Amino acid sequence: MTSTLPGSLFTEQAPSSPAGLSFGLSDEQRLIVQTVREYSQAEVASRSAAYDRSGEYPREQLRGLAELGLLGATVPEEWGGAGLDSVTYALCLEEIAAADASVAVIVSVQNGLPEQMILRYGTDAQREKYLRPLAGGQHLGAFCLTESGAGSDAASLQLKAARDGAGWVLDGSKAWITSGNQADTYLVMARTGGPGARGVSAFIVERGTPGLSFGRPEEKLGLHAAHTTTVSFEALRLPAGNLLGREGEGLSIALACLDAGRIGIAMQAIGIARAAFEHAARYALEREQFGRPIAENQGVSFKIADMAARIEGARLVALKAAWLKDMGRPYSREASIAKLLASDAAVEVTREAIQVFGGNGYSRDYPVERLYRDAKITEIYEGTSEIQRLVISRSVFAELKG
Numbered sequence: 001m002t003s004t005l006p007g008s009l010f011t012e013q014a015p016s017s018p019a020g021l022s023f024g025l026s027d028e029q030r031l032i033v034q035t036v037r038e039y040s041q042a043e044v045a046s047r048s049a050a051y052d053r054s055g056e057y058p059r060e061q062l063r064g065l066a067e068l069g070l071l072g073a074t075v076p077e078e079w080g081g082a083g084l085d086s087v088t089y090a091l092c093l094e095e096i097a098a099a100d101a102s103v104a105v106i107v108s109v110q111n112g113l114p115e116q117m118i119l120r121y122g123t124d125a126q127r128e129k130y131l132r133p134l135a136g137g138q139h140l141g142a143f144c145l146t147e148s149g150a151g152s153d154a155a156s157l158q159l160k161a162a163r164d165g166a167g168w169v170l171d172g173s174k175a176w177i178t179s180g181n182q183a184d185t186y187l188v189m190a191r192t193g194g195p196g197a198r199g200v201s202a203f204i205v206e207r208g209t210p211g212l213s214f215g216r217p218e219e220k221l222g223l224h225a226a227h228t229t230t231v232s233f234e235a236l237r238l239p240a241g242n243l244l245g246r247e248g249e250g251l252s253i254a255l256a257c258l259d260a261g262r263i264g265i266a267m268q269a270i271g272i273a274r275a276a277f278e279h280a281a282r283y284a285l286e287r288e289q290f291g292r293p294i295a296e297n298q299g300v301s302f303k304i305a306d307m308a309a310r311i312e313g314a315r316l317v318a319l320k321a322a323w324l325k326d327m328g329r330p331y332s333r334e335a336s337i338a339k340l341l342a343s344d345a346a347v348e349v350t351r352e353a354i355q356v357f358g359g360n361g362y363s364r365d366y367p368v369e370r371l372y373r374d375a376k377i378t379e380i381y382e383g384t385s386e387i388q389r390l391v392i393s394r395s396v397f398a399e400l401k402g
């Protein structure tokens with residue numbers, strides 16, 4: 001599957017744009033996205049069904065993507081990253097997700113959360129020690145915000161960080177951490193002060209620090225290759241230099257980076273939906289019933305049309321959010337709208353793709369049942385769809401109230 005069906009304006013060459021609005025890409029951007037597409041289809045998509053079954057963590061695929069610069073995609077070259085703009089990176093993520101959603105979430109977390117947190121809020125010493133190996137893909141990162149009692153209400157988190165001379169001691173545990181058992185660098189939000197958001201600070205914890213442990217991978221509906229575990233901290237001592245940003249800034253740092261993370265999850269959802277759509281469209285042309293391809297029934301062809309429309313709409317909003325980020329403009333509302341629309345599209349498109357495949361769609365011999373299972377999580381992590389609606393409506397009302 002190396003070609004994209006109609007529905008991606010973004011693979012066309014940039015036209016001149018008298019109206020001041022261009023949907024095209026530069027030659028360099030097209031080349032990068034094409035290279036990632038070819039690698040993803042050849043090396044990632046070909047193994048996704050096997051990894052879904054075995055639940056093996058996709059180390060080899062990540063190594064290949066690291067060689068392409070994708071594990072530090074938007075980190076500037078001076079810190080060992082590829083220095084890509086957010087639009088190009090978003091399109092690369094779509095390509096990876098179209099091949100394997102598990103690989104895509106690991107890449108999205110690495111780029112969007114630990115790396116952005118250290119890049120934007122770290123000291124040069126922290127960037128040198130922790131960001132450089134993350135950006136080069138020698139190290140993997142984990143983002144540790146959620147706890148068993150604190151999910152959507154992240155400001156209620158309980159993991160405690162107490163002062164210990166000049167340093168800190170962490171006690172408590174995190175839940176549902178992507179790559180929790182695989183990471184080298186953990187970005188941990190912990191309570192250093194009173195209740196609420198202002199009592200939270202962010203810390204960097206290295207793998208191998210005494211007191212750090214993790215649980216077994218959770219048994220999940222989908223994303224089997226992207227391990228998700230608890231991470232525990234027991235009397236874990238940290239030097240003062242492992243505080244990220246200032247004391248009390250931890251939640252605002254995490255939430256600021258989640259805005260960028262949400263564009264990544266939107267692109268993951270779009271990649272999943274696109275893969276299901278492409279499989280369904282091809283199957284509709286090949287499968288014959290009543291003496292003709294099922295695509296010749298309007299009941300089937302309209303499903304394909306709705307899939308194309310949903311994917312294209314979600315992609316436009318997600319790329320607008322990425323473009324705003326590149327322009328240095330606010331993009332929080334657009335990132336939430338993108339995640340809301342794209343995750344909704346992913347669930348709906350994969351569900352309808354199974355319908356187009358009929359009984360075969362329900363079988364593990366065909367890819368759409370895996371895509372359906374993988375799609376659902378995009379409505380939950382990095383803020384559920386309900387939380388995205390909260391973010392969007394608050395922003396609308398704030399604007400109206402001036």
Ligand SMILES: Cc1cc2nc3c(=O)[nH]c(=O)nc-3n(C[C@H](O)[C@H](O)[C@H](O)COP(=O)(O)OP(=O)(O)OC[C@H]3O[C@@H](n4cnc5c(N)ncnc54)[C@H](O)[C@@H]3O)c2cc1C
Binds near residue numbers: 381383386
């Ligand atoms: C596979 C996977 C990977 C993950 N990876 C990470 C990770 O790497 N790092 C990390 O920190 N976390 C991670 N998470 C956690 C994820 O971000 C949380 O599951 C998510 O934020 C929701 O929190 P919760 O599960 O506690 O649900 P809850 O907050 O308990 O929500 C339950 C339901 O109530 C709704 N709800 C809650 N509050 C409101 C409200 N105010 N208004 C309307 N509806 C509301 C929710 O939308 C949801 O439908 C991961 C989760 C999964 C499943």
